[in-house]
Amino acid sequence: MxxxxxxxxxxxxxxxxxxxxxxxxxxxxxxxxxxxxxxxxxxxxxxxxxxxxxxxxxxxxxxxxxxxxxxxxxxxxxxxxxxxxxxxxxxxxxxxxxxxxPGSDDVRNLMINPLAGLDPDATLDVTPLARRLLDQLQRDARLQALSPKFAIMLDGGERLAMLDHPHDVWFSAVSADRFVFGLGGCPPVFDEHMPPLASVEQARVPAVASALLHTFLDLASPEQTRMRDLLNTIGIEAIIDHAQRKLDFAIERNASAWRRTPSDARRRFGVHRQRTEGTVSIGAQVxxxxxxxxxxxxxxxxxxxxxxxxxxxxxxxxxxxxxxxxxxxxxxxxxxxxxANEPFARLIACTGSQGCAKSFSDTKADARRLAPLLHTKGDVHLSGCARSCAAAHRVDTTLLAVAPGRYDLYLQAPEPVARHITIEEAALWLARSTTDA
Ligand code: SF4
CATH class of the missing domain: 3.90.480.10 (Sulfite Reductase Hemoprotein;Domain 2)
Structure with a gap:
């Protein structure tokens, strides 16, 4: 180098x-x-x-x-x-x-928050632990059997965090030396969210992560690629019991009341002070x-x-x-x-038919047509097919392509509220629904 x-x-x-x-x-x-x-x-x-x-x-x-x-x-x-x-x-x-x-490229799915180590209001700088965990993941050859989508989140309590993007295993800092963790979801913000399973000292996070990942590999069938698949079949207690047998300390089931401070996704825009005096972070949407x-x-x-x-x-x-x-x-x-109020701050589109054979429409070109017509609040996601590659989190409005330039419109519900509409009709529909609301 x-x-x-x-x-x-x-x-x-x-x-x-x-x-x-x-x-x-x-x-x-x-x-x-x-x-x-x-x-x-x-x-x-x-x-x-x-x-x-x-x-x-x-x-x-x-x-x-x-x-x-x-x-x-x-x-x-x-x-x-x-x-x-x-x-x-x-x-x-x-x-x-x-x-x-070699072979460890896919196991590097460790997410930290965009201002990890920089946000002066975070609970903890997780970057040293993230380095240690990444090293551990890459040196454990058995973990190469995990799906390329299998992901771990390490949350330091930063004010900007993606909290509705499910992870197979997540850890959240609750103090300078302690984390809570959970499976198949996100750090909970509200009482209706799935609570943490347990808490662990920071120094034991790598051991717990290893035990949980090996437990998944021990127990999951070949068709089960994500932790939620295993949760749905054998349940949380069987997973925790199995992981516990791999550890020489007790998993402490004492964290169910913990809730995370909410994050505001609009913080990805604009200027933010950093821990280091005289420097700032500046966010913008591609x-x-x-x-x-x-x-x-x-x-x-x-x-x-x-x-x-x-x-x-x-x-x-x-x-x-x-x-x-x-x-x-x-x-x-x-x-x-x-x-945050600019159209391209609120539009998401998958690769679309220019790059993906599964797409029913050129979603990126359609989104560019929609941008100047978008006068409503909320995010809009254009997806070329039902796989929804571009948005793993909940989005206010989804336009699901059904033919070139034609979409079904969903408002966070399983059934569409409008079918086979053009981009211009979608813009009118969104404007009308906002006025009605
Ligand atoms: S959502 Fe469907 S069409 Fe869009 S990139 Fe993914 S697989 Fe392709």
Whole structure:
């Protein structure tokens, strides 16, 4: 690895010290309608400016220049040309964006909040624990049997957190040295949410995570790929009993009354003070989760590092406070939404028919048509099929494609309120329903 890049990424704290040298085959590239698709799993969603420049460069060199921001705080390079796979993977590994061990790319699904380690009001800086957990996950070869979607959340109590995106195992800090945890869901905010199962000292979180993941592998049938599948068949007590047998300390079932402080997703926009005096974080929404190489390169000029978020947005980190306003102006000029009320702050669209053969419509193009017509509040999700790849969380309005340019409209209910409508009809329907409300 280039020495200056090595020191830059290590100094930023989320990149493990030891990595394999360039090693084609470490990461998967899957076929899509628009060419190969390479998911880059980011440690805590983070990219240094140097890494972002190289990702932009490699997306141009071996792909279509098109880069997706995902709802797991990762990036995807699209349109990878046949024969360019090894070069792509070698370049990503060289800048510290590959897995630590062969075969462990998919087990790196550890989510932390976008301002982990930076939010002065958080309960705990979870980034050192996240590094330890990631290292443990990648060095345990048995965990490679987990589904690529199997995910762990480590929540430090930051004011910005995705709290309606279900995780297989979640841990939430309740004090400087203690976490509560749960399975198949999210940290609970309200009494009707599933409460935590138990609490654990911070030092024992890796052991509990390992016990729970191995318990899942011991007990799940081949068809059961997520923790909720196992919960639905054998129930929570059987899982906890099995995990307990793998631990040399008692799981403390003492946390059921705990509720998390609510998070406001609008905090992903605007300027936020950081723990370090004189620096701020600045958030903006990537329209429809789609970047091009030039935009990513331009973002790299605005901050020494950035984090992608589960809202398919970006937080620029460590921006000197005096540069906050010029940075926001630059983000606007780049076409990013910088305020929660802008249409592209509220529109989500999956890949659509340009890149996915399952899609009934070009959802991204349709969302661009909807944007200037969208005068209502609330988020709108355009999905090319029922798999709902772009939004794992609940969204106010879902437009489910049924034919090119035609959608069924759902308002958080199993049955649609309107069928086979055009984008223009959907806009009218939304305007009318808001007026009626
Ligand atoms: S939601 Fe369906 S159409 Fe959209 S990207 Fe996923 S699989 Fe493809």
């Amino acid at each position: 280039n020495a200056s890049l090595e020191s830059l990424t290590a100094e930023r704290g989320l990149i493990p010290a030891s990595r394999p040298s360039a090693c084609p085959g470490l990461m998967r590239i899957v076929p899509a309608r628009d060419g190969g698709l390479c998911r880059i799993r980011l440690y805590g969603g983070e990219l240094s400016a140097a890494q972002a420049r190289e990702v932009a460069e490699v997306a141009r060199a071996v792909g279509s220049s098109c880069i997706d921001a995902t709802n797991r705080s990762n990036l995807q390079i699209r349109g990878v040309r046949p024969g360019a796979e090894d070069e792509l993977i070698s370049r990503l590994v060289r800048i510290g964006l590959g897995p630590a061990t 329209p429809l989760g789609r970047l091009d190489a030039n935009t990513l390169q331009a973002l790299a000029e605005l901050a020494p590092r950035m984090r992608m978020t589960p809202w398919q947005s970006v937080m620029l980190l460590d921006v000197p406070i005096e540069k906050a306003q010029p940075t926001i102006a630059r983000l606007k000029a780049l076409g990013l939404a910088t305020a």
